[in-house]
Amino acid sequence: MTVWTVTLEDAALRDLSKLAKPERRRVIDALRKLEEDACPKPQSRPLKGDLAGARRLRVGELRIGYVLDASARSVTVWAIGHRQRFYEIATARTKR
Secondary structure, eight states, rough: OOOEEEEOOHHHHHHHHOOHHHHHHHHHHHHHHHHTTTTOOTTTEEEGGGGGGEEEETTTTTTEEEEEETTTTEEEEEEEEEEEHHHHHHHHHOOO
């Protein structure tokens, strides 16, 4: 049962297209699970500092950055990437 609407920004779609097929499949499965539970424990955590107000979802070595809009029951994904570079990319995208 879909409770949340998940949308991907253009940058997140580009990130997703750059992943290898097995990684892409795992991320898509995780995004489908976000439709049912926008804050799955323990994989999802709120971000801090410059990224406060957003959340990250852990999918193995990958991270998915997203923002919740509880009143609209929507999830907007703005970044997908490997954990080593995710926070650098995420911070750069929020400063635009």
